[in-house]
Amino acid sequence: MxxxxxxxxxxxxxxxxxxxxxxxxxxxxxxxxxxxxxxxxxxxxxxxxxxxxxxxxxxxxxxxxxxxxxxxxxxxxxxxxxxxxxxxxxxxxxxxxxxxxxxxxxxxxxxxxxxxxxxxxxxxxxxxxxxxxxxxxxxxxxxxxxxxxxxxxxxxxxxxxxxxxxxxxxxxxxxxxxxxxxxxAVEDIGYGNSASWNGVLRFKTYKDADAAINNGEFYPVAALGLLSAIDPNPAAPLHVNIPLQQVGQELLPSEPAYTEFRNQFPxxxxxxxxxxxxxxxxxxxxxxxxxxxxxxxxxxxxxxxxxxxxxxxxxxxxxxxxxxxxxxxxxxxxxxxxxxxxxxx
Known part of the structure; x- marks a missing residue:
């Protein structure tokens, strides 16, 4: 006080x-x-x-x-x-x-x-x-x-x-x-936040990310921004490596991409x-x-x-x-x- x-x-x-x-x-x-x-x-x-x-x-x-x-x-x-x-x-x-x-x-x-x-x-x-x-x-x-x-x-x-x-x-x-x-790469920025990563997996072009921002969807765009910054790949779709994959109803690490992604963190x-x-x-x-x-x-x-x-x-x-x-x-x-x-x- x-x-x-x-x-x-x-x-x-x-x-x-x-x-x-x-x-x-x-x-x-x-x-x-x-x-x-x-x-x-x-x-x-x-x-x-x-x-x-x-x-x-x-x-x-x-x-x-x-x-x-x-x-x-x-x-x-x-x-x-x-x-x-x-x-x-x-x-x-x-x-x-x-x-x-x-x-x-x-x-x-x-x-x-x-x-x-x-x-x-x-x-x-x-x-x-x-x-x-x-x-x-x-x-x-x-x-x-x-x-x-x-x-x-x-x-x-x-x-x-x-x-x-x-x-x-x-x-x-x-x-x-x-x-x-x-x-x-933990909790709400890494493996475990399904809303964030399902959003990234849904994006096909940058216009999809633009629309998500306009709709107030913070986490998927933030995740794409983080990937673009620390795990970029100009030859890949969306110009990033995607570290997770959807298997049935679950999100699971996609190796070796996930380990390479996590290794970029401080x-x-x-x-x-x-x-x-x-x-x-x-x-x-x-x-x-x-x-x-x-x-x-x-x-x-x-x-x-x-x-x-x-x-x-x-x-x-x-x-x-x-x-x-x-x-x-x-x-x-x-x-x-x-x-x-x-x-x-």
């Missing part, structure tokens, strides 16, 4: 006389997304929060990349979670150091790109970790080193942050994954990328016990255990809450302070 009262006071306290940061919208033409098979545009935009002193100083700032979840765009940080005002207040209260915060868009035809490199949906990891990073370092006064650059994300964005940690410790040295989805790749993970300055993950995406609590706990077994330093934080209701509180009390403490400024 005390934390809730603090959050309400923090988020509603007046900003009279408080220095404010600014938001810049940046357009970028992406070579990394060119040639994608789903028809997504190569011209994208991303938002940049510049801290209050930016316009009146010559200093350089650490940078945080903030990755949104599936179904959202980067606008969710600005207009729903009120991140700019939140940062202004955290900076004014000296709870965090000033920082630049970059908010890329990663929503695609299937509601989310999963921030992955794919010959089907495009090279979204390269788009962010190479193209946007280079553009931000060119156009803004950043501390352009991995020691001063972090990546954090929610849900699909948490999944993306963990994969960036595994693949790009030379770009991002501090990582925070909030309620990361899809760390293993939980199965900890040992492969252990050396990269150990290069990080700091890594944190969290989840709420009441998350409505049933796979997130057990798979995040299992991922943390795999990190511990591999002797990868990290922080696991758990809390009573669901997938989204406490995001603002956790950004204020946990995420931004953690990132600020561990970034070199």
């Amino acid at each position: 005390k934390r809730l009262i603090f959050l309400l006071m923090f988020l509603t306290m007046p900003a009279w006389g408080q220095p404010a940061g600014t938001i810049k919208q940046v357009s970028i033409h992406s070579a990394a997304l060119a040639g994608n098979l789903v028809g997504d545009p190569v011209d994208q935009t991303f938002a940049v929060y510049l801290p209050p002193s930016y316009e009146t100083s010559t200093k350089r700032y650490p940078v945080v990349f903030l990755l949104h979840g599936i179904g959202d765009t980067n606008d969710v940080w600005i207009h729903h979670f009120n991140v700019p005002a939140m940062l202004d207040k955290l900076i004014a209260s000296h709870a965090i150091e000033e920082m630049i915060v970059v908010m890329p868009n990663a929503k695609n035809r299937f509601m989310g790109s999963f921030y992955a490199n794919s010959p089907v949906t495009g090279h979204w990891e390269d788009f962010i970790a190479e193209e946007i990073v280079a553009r931000v370092d060119r156009d803004f006064r950043t501390l352009a080193t991995a020691k001063s650059r972090a990546v954090a994300g929610l849900s699909m964005g948490g999944f993306g942050a963990i994969r960036m940690a595994m693949h790009r410790p030379d770009v991002f040295s501090v990582v925070y994954a909030m309620s990361p989805c899809c760390l293993d 939980l199965q790749q900890v040992s492969r990328f252990r050396d990269n993970l150990c290069k990080l300055r700091a890594l944190a993950i969290d989840y709420g016990f009441n998350d409505e995406f049933a796979h997130i609590p057990p798979s995040t706990a299992a991922f943390s255990k795999a990190l511990s077994d591999a002797h990868v330093p990290h922080l696991l934080d758990t809390y009573m809450g669901d997938h989204r209701q406490q995001v603002q509180e956790r950004l204020v009390t946990k995420v931004f302070p953690f990132l600020s403490r561990n970034l070199q400024d």
